[in-house]
Amino acid sequence: MSLLPDFALMLLILIAAVWTVSARDRRDSVIGFIVVGLLLSLAWIRLNSVDVALTEAAVGGGATGLLLLRACARLGPNETEGVSLKVSLRILTGVLCTVVAVALATIVLYPIEPAPTLAPTAAAHMGEIGLGNPVTVVLLAYRAIDTLLEKVVLVLALIGVWALTPDPLWGGAPGSLRAQHSSGPLTFLAQVLPPVGIVIGVYLIWNGADRPGGTFQGGTVLAAMWLLVMMADLREPPEIRLHTLRRLVVLGPVVFLVAGFAGFWIANGFLSYPPDLAKPIIVLVEAALALSIAVILGMLVAGPAARAPR
Amino acid sequence: MAEFLYVTAALLLLLTGLGLARMLWGPSPADRMMAAQLVGTGGGAIALLIATASGATAMIDVALVLALLAAFAAVALSLGEPGTQQRDGGANS
Amino acid sequence: MSLMADTLTIAAVSAGLFFFLAGTVGLLRFPDTLTRLHALTKADNLGFGLIVLGLLPQSPDVASGLKLVVVWLLVQLAGASASQLIAQFASKGGPSA
Numbered sequence: 001m002s003l004l005p006d007f008a009l010m011l012l013i014l015i016a017a018v019w020t021v022s023a024r025d026r027r028d029s030v031i032g033f034i035v036v037g038l039l040l041s042l043a044w045i046r047l048n049s050v051d052v053a054l055t056e057a058a059v060g061g062g063a064t065g066l067l068l069l070r071a072c073a074r075l076g077p078n079e080t081e082g083v084s085l086k087v088s089l090r091i092l093t094g095v096l097c098t099v100v101a102v103a104l105a106t107i108v109l110y111p112i113e114p115a116p117t118l119a120p121t122a123a124a125h126m127g128e129i130g131l132g133n134p135v136t137v138v139l140l141a142y143r144a145i146d147t148l149l150e151k152v153v154l155v156l157a158l159i160g161v162w163a164l165t166p167d168p169l170w171g172g173a174p175g176s177l178r179a180q181h182s183s184g185p186l187t188f189l190a191q192v193l194p195p196v197g198i199v200i201g202v203y204l205i206w207n208g209a210d211r212p213g214g215t216f217q218g219g220t221v222l223a224a225m226w227l228l229v230m231m232a233d234l235r236e237p238p239e240i241r242l243h244t245l246r247r248l249v250v251l252g253p254v255v256f257l258v259a260g261f262a263g264f265w266i267a268n269g270f271l272s273y274p275p276d277l278a279k280p281i282i283v284l285v286e287a288a289l290a291l292s293i294a295v296i297l298g299m300l301v302a303g304p305a306a307r308a309p310r
Numbered sequence: 311m312a313e314f315l316y317v318t319a320a321l322l323l324l325l326t327g328l329g330l331a332r333m334l335w336g337p338s339p340a341d342r343m344m345a346a347q348l349v350g351t352g353g354g355a356i357a358l359l360i361a362t363a364s365g366a367t368a369m370i371d372v373a374l375v376l377a378l379l380a381a382f383a384a385v386a387l388s389l390g391e392p393g394t395q396q397r398d399g400g401a402n403s
Numbered sequence: 404m405s406l407m408a409d410t411l412t413i414a415a416v417s418a419g420l421f422f423f424l425a426g427t428v429g430l431l432r433f434p435d436t437l438t439r440l441h442a443l444t445k446a447d448n449l450g451f452g453l454i455v456l457g458l459l460p461q462s463p464d465v466a467s468g469l470k471l472v473v474v475w476l477l478v479q480l481a482g483a484s485a486s487q488l489i490a491q492f493a494s495k496g497g498p499s500a
Binding site for chain 2: 458
C-alpha cells in the first residue's frame with residue numbers, strides 16, 4: 001500500500017487547519033475545526049491507534065464543536081470579530097509555534113535508535129491486572145495518578161465555569177440550550193437517538209477493559225446524548241444547586257480516591273490493586289468516572305447559571 | 311479483496327477532500343456545514359472500508375461513533391445563529 | 404460462494420463510490436444551497452448504504468456485520484435529520500448570516 005493516500009490525508013488536515021485559523025467568521029472557524037477533528041480521527045485510524053481515533057471522533061465530533069458553537073451564540077454578532085493582538089505578541093506566538101514544529105519534525109525525522117520504550121514491560125504485566133486493552137491498563141493501573149488528576153481537573157473546570165455565575169443567580173439553572181428553530185426533525189432525532197447512544201456509550205465503557213474504547217469516549221457520548229435532549233428542549237438544564245447533580249459530578253473522583261486509599265490496606269500502596277480484584281475495581285472506577293464525565297461535560301457546555309433558582 | 315477496499319478508501323478520501331472546497335468557498339454557513347457533513351459520512355465509510363480490509367474490527371466502533379454524532383454539528387449550527395439567540399435563556403419558558 | 408460474495412462486494416462498493424462521486428460533484432457544482440443539500444443526501448443515503456451492503460459479505464463474524472448495519476441505520480437517521488436542520492437553517496437564517 002503506497003503512502004500516497006496518507007500524504008493526501010495530511011494535506012487535507014493542513015488545508016483545513018490553515019483555513020480554520022484564517023477564517024474571517026467565528027462560526028466558519030468552528031466548522032473548520034470540526035472538520036479538522038473528523039480528519040484527525042481518520043489519521044489516528046491509519047496509525048492504528050483506535051483508542052485515540054475514538055476519542056477524537058467523540059470529543060471532536062460531539063463535544064467541542066457544540067461547546068464552541070454555543071460560545072459563538074453567547075458572544076453575539078456585535079462584539080468585534082477577532083480581537084487584534086499586538087504585533088509583538090503575534091511574532092512571539094509565531095516564533096514559539098515554529099520552535100515546537102521544528103522540534104517535533106526533528107524528533108520524527110531523526111528518531112533515537114533504538115527508541116526508548118516501556119511497551120514490552122507494560123505488556124508483560126498486563127496479565128496480572130486481567131485487562132486486555134493496554135491503553136486502559138496504562139490509564140487506570142500504571143499511571144492511575146495521572147488519570148485521577150485529570151478527572152479532578154475536570155471538576156475544577158466545572159467549578160470555574162460555575163464561579164462565573166452572577167451572585168443573584170447562584171444556584172439557578174444554566175441558560176436554555178434550545179435550538180433556535182425548535183422543529184419536528186430535531187425533536188424526532190432527540191427522541192430516537194439517545195436510547196441508541198446510551199447503549200453505544202455503555203458499550204464503549206465496558207469494551208474499554210479489553211478492546212479499544214473507554215471511560216472518556218463513553219462518557220463523552222453519554223454527555224452528547226444529554227445535550228441533544230436539552231437542545232431539542234425536551235429537558236431543561238438542571239439547577240446547579242441540586243445535590244444529586246453535585247454528587248454525580250464528584251462521584252467518579254471520589255470512587256477513584258476511595259479505591260486508591262483502599263490500596264493501602266488491600267494491596268501495597270496508594271492506587272495499587274490486589275491482582276485478583278484488579279479488574280472488578282478498575283471496571284467499577286471506570287463506570288463511576290464515565291458517569292461523572294458525562295455530567296461534567298454536559299454542564300460545562302450548558303455554562304454558568306443564567307436564571308435565579310426557583 | 312483487501313487491496314480493492316484500500317483503493318476504494320483512498321478514492322473516497324479524495325472525493326471527501328474535494329468536498330472540502332465547498333467549506334472554503336461557502337458562501338453561507340449552511341454550505342460549509344454540508345462539507346463537514348460529507349467529511350463525517352465519508353470518514354465513517356473510510357473507517358468501515360479500512361476496518362474490513364485490515365480485519366481490525368475495532369475500527370468499526372470509530373465509524374459507529376462518527377455515525378452517532380454525525381448530525382450533532384448540524385444541530386449545533388442552529389444554536390450559533392447570531393443575534394437571535396436569547397442571551398439569558400428561558401425568557402419565554 | 405466466495406467468488407459470488409467478492410463480486411457482490413466489488414459491485415456494491417463501486418456503486419457506493421459512484422454515488423459519493425455524484426454527491427461531491429453536486430456539492431461543488433450545483434448553483435444554490437438547497438440543491439447542493441439535495442446532492443449531499445445522495446452520498447449519505449445511497450453511497451453509504453451501498454458500501455455497507457458491499458462490506459457485509461466480507462465481515463468476519465456476525466457481531467461485526469450487525470454493527471455495520473447499525474452504523475448504516477445511524478447514518479440514515481443522521482443524514483435525514485441533518486439535511487432537514489441545515490435546510491431550515493438555510494431558509495430561515497441563511498441570508499442574514
